[in-house]
Amino acid sequence: MREVLQHLNSIAGIKGSLVVTPDGIVVISELSNELDEDTTAAYLGNMVTQTLALLKAGEFESLDRMILKASRGKIVIENLDNCLLVVVTNQFIRIDLTVLEIASAAKRIRALGQMSA
Amino acid sequence: MLSLFKSFRNQAEVSRLRKRGQLDSRPGTYLELCRTLLSQGEVEKAAESAQEGLDRFPHSQELRRILRHAFRQLKSAECEELRKRCRTNGDREDFLKLAKIHIECDVADEALVVLEELHRQEGEAPDALLLQAQILFERFYRDQVASDAKRGIALASRSLEANDKSFVAHLAMAQLHHNIGATSKALFHVYRALDIEPDQEEALELYNHLAGQALESEDVATLLRKVEEGVDDGLGAQQVELSDEKRAEASQGLMRLSDMHGVNRAVLVDRGLTLVAENGKCKELANDQDDSLCRIAREYPRMASLSSKRMGIGAFESSRITAGDRILQFYSVGSMVLVIESDEPKRADLISAECVSFVASCLRLDEEEPVDA
Numbered sequence: 001m002r003e004v005l006q007h008l009n010s011i012a013g014i015k016g017s018l019v020v021t022p023d024g025i026v027v028i029s030e031l032s033n034e035l036d037e038d039t040t041a042a043y044l045g046n047m048v049t050q051t052l053a054l055l056k057a058g059e060f061e062s063l064d065r066m067i068l069k070a071s072r073g074k075i076v077i078e079n080l081d082n083c084l085l086v087v088v089t090n091q092f093i094r095i096d097l098t099v100l101e102i103a104s105a106a107k108r109i110r111a112l113g114q115m116s117a
Numbered sequence: 118m119l120s121l122f123k124s125f126r127n128q129a130e131v132s133r134l135r136k137r138g139q140l141d142s143r144p145g146t147y148l149e150l151c152r153t154l155l156s157q158g159e160v161e162k163a164a165e166s167a168q169e170g171l172d173r174f175p176h177s178q179e180l181r182r183i184l185r186h187a188f189r190q191l192k193s194a195e196c197e198e199l200r201k202r203c204r205t206n207g208d209r210e211d212f213l214k215l216a217k218i219h220i221e222c223d224v225a226d227e228a229l230v231v232l233e234e235l236h237r238q239e240g241e242a243p244d245a246l247l248l249q250a251q252i253l254f255e256r257f258y259r260d261q262v263a264s265d266a267k268r269g270i271a272l273a274s275r276s277l278e279a280n281d282k283s284f285v286a287h288l289a290m291a292q293l294h295h296n297i298g299a300t301s302k303a304l305f306h307v308y309r310a311l312d313i314e315p316d317q318e319e320a321l322e323l324y325n326h327l328a329g330q331a332l333e334s335e336d337v338a339t340l341l342r343k344v345e346e347g348v349d350d351g352l353g354a355q356q357v358e359l360s361d362e363k364r365a366e367a368s369q370g371l372m373r374l375s376d377m378h379g380v381n382r383a384v385l386v387d388r389g390l391t392l393v394a395e396n397g398k399c400k401e402l403a404n405d406q407d408d409s410l411c412r413i414a415r416e417y418p419r420m421a422s423l424s425s426k427r428m429g430i431g432a433f434e435s436s437r438i439t440a441g442d443r444i445l446q447f448y449s450v451g452s453m454v455l456v457i458e459s460d461e462p463k464r465a466d467l468i469s470a471e472c473v474s475f476v477a478s479c480l481r482l483d484e485e486e487p488v489d490a
Contacts, residue, residue, distance in 0.1 A: 035429065043424040050420045051438070058409035061441035068421055071260050072226070073430025088430065 001112055005030040008105045013093035015073065016040070019083050019109065024049045027083055035088060044086050048077065065103075067095060078106040085109060127157050135166070142366075143478040144174040151183045163187045176450045177477040178434070181223065188222040203231070209239055216248060225252045246276035247286050254293050260432035263341035266293060270337070284313040288320055295323060297340045301332045345426055347419065363479060368392055368399045370475050371455075375399075377468060379461025381443075384414045387453040391415075414456040418449045435473075437465065448476045 005017045009030055016031030024045025031037050055063055063084075066077040074095055078085040085106050089098060134150040141147075147170030154163035164187035170180045189196075199207070199215040212235035219228035232249045235242075253269030256262070270293065277286050291306035304327050310320045333340065367385055375383040375394035385392040391402040391411050402411055422433035436447040444465050448455040455476055459468055 040428050043428045047420065047424045051417065054413050054417055055438070055440055058413050060438075060443055060445075063438060063440050065439040066436065068425065068436040069434045070425040071431030071434060073425070073428075075425070075430070088428070091431070 001028055001109055002030065004105050004108050004112070008087060008101065011098065011101055013090045013098070015088045015090060017085065017087040017105075018044065019080065019085055020045055020048055021083055022048065022052055031088070040088065044075070047075075048084055048086070065099075067099065069095070076102050078102055080106055080109055080113065082113070127153075131157075131162075138166075138170065143474050144170055144177040144180055145474055147174070147177075148179050148183065151180070151187070155183070155187065160187050160190045164191060174477045174480070176480045178473060180477075185223045192218050192222060203234070209235065209242065209245070212239075213245065213248065216245075220252065225256060228252055241275065241279070243276040243280040243283065243286075246272045246279070247283065247289070250276060250286070251289060254289060256431075257293070258296070260426065261344050261347075262426045262429075262431060263338075263345040264429070266297070266341050266344075267338070269293065281309075282313055284310050284317065284320075287313065288317075288323075291320070291323055291327075294337070295327060297337070297344050299333050299337050299340055300327055300330045302337065303327055346423060364390070364392075367479050368394070370479065372397060372399045374457060374468075374471060374475060377464075377471065379459045379464040380457055380468060381460060382410055382458045384410055384456045384458075385453070386411070386414045386456075410456065410458060413445070414447075414454055418447055418454045421447075422449065437469070446472060448472050450476055450480060453479065 001019065005019075005028065008014060008017050009032070016029070016035050018029035018031065018041065019027040020041070021027060024042075026041045026045065029037060029041060031040060051066065052063060055061075062079065063077070064079050066075075068075040068077075070091070072091050074089045074091065074093060076087045076089070076095070076099060078087075085102065087098075087102050089095075130153060131150065134146055134153060138146040138150055147166060151163045151167045151170070154160075154166060164184055167180050167184035167187060171177060171184060174180060196215065196218055199211050199218070202211045203215060212231055216228040216231040216235075219225065219231060229249060229252055232245050235245050250269045250273035253265045253272065257266040257269060270290070273286050273290050277283060277290075280286070287306045287310035291303045291310060294300070294303035294306065303323070307320055307324045307327060310317070311324060314320065335343075371383045371385050371392055371394040374380060376397055382393065382395040384394075391414075393400055393402050393408065393411065402408060417436070418433060421436060425431060425433045433449055435449065436445075438445040438447075439462065442460050442462065444459045444462060446457045446459070446465070446469055453476070455472055457468060457472055459465065461468075
């Protein structure tokens, strides 16, 4: 799984990626030096749990993908069924192209999960 | 002959778009004008038009992108030359020039890197420290990220330690502290600024404004945190309040968005105002009325905004959530949030483009309106 994240992080513009559980616990993370691991994990975990709670209250099906754009970066969250893949990028990245790479990484992580199950 | 004909046709097209842009209530025509000029190789004119468009539609992200692109093209040769000099035998002036070009090109992060490199090579200098502080203050005014202001204050203080006679540094510190409500600190710096330039209008105006204000009861860190959390929605938030006329216009626009194929509902939240459009009708919702989409529209951007600020990726701008066949799209500027719920994933990009244009048009500045209104 770490290899998949490392491969993802090798794409220009990606600052780091991690896998978290729906209740915000970090399973594995590969973040660049500019992102503080504890802070990033804490806020991402909080964001994931709150978003899922809001969607549930609004009677939405489970989250498949979330793309968040901020003035100095972007976050992409991809559902892995029992966990979530979270990718942090810079603000200049072409998100439509990167999302394809992230979806492919998510597919590989899902396959790894099935193999180990 | 053919090239002459082509040139006339190009000029006529540009002139037509320029006239239409001045009348259009959406930024789309300015975008078309800039793209046309870029395709004709008129990069400088494209930059001018993008700036003109931004003066009217200050929240248009596409116009900002075009301006950045045009500036980069215009300055690329000079930038490359300066970069080479900085790598080999560049002096302080080269570093400062390069940093200023990055600021002009709207890539402040790169300017900060250049200035850090300058400190490493030449040691700290008050003017470079002040420039770094100014970049961070500007970013704080735009994004309201507390850590930017904290870093900016630290850098400006170091600059003042080296040169206490800098009027610009004292005024910048006074303005920042005034904006977050730290009146005593703002007064300290404005006094120092007026000691250096007693008749400077901006400083006098700030002094007169501060003189009647109560002193703060909280420390700077607490005040900054409050601004970041949006407790005091001062700073940029005032710039985006909708007038009655614009509210009516927003209702119309929201109805049009909800009428788009694939859109189920459109919600606009701006402070106490909540507008909901669906099935060709738009209604205002009272704050205590329970509606799950409106609740999401109020709570998700607040949570996303705070998380993105504290993670160091700046202010929240937009988001797209896919949940089965349903898609939620969020757009946030200042206190205003637009949320669209749709069920046609293939049309999500088209709907997104309309939303971006709608938000920019809602917040346009008409000629009679002052820029800071």
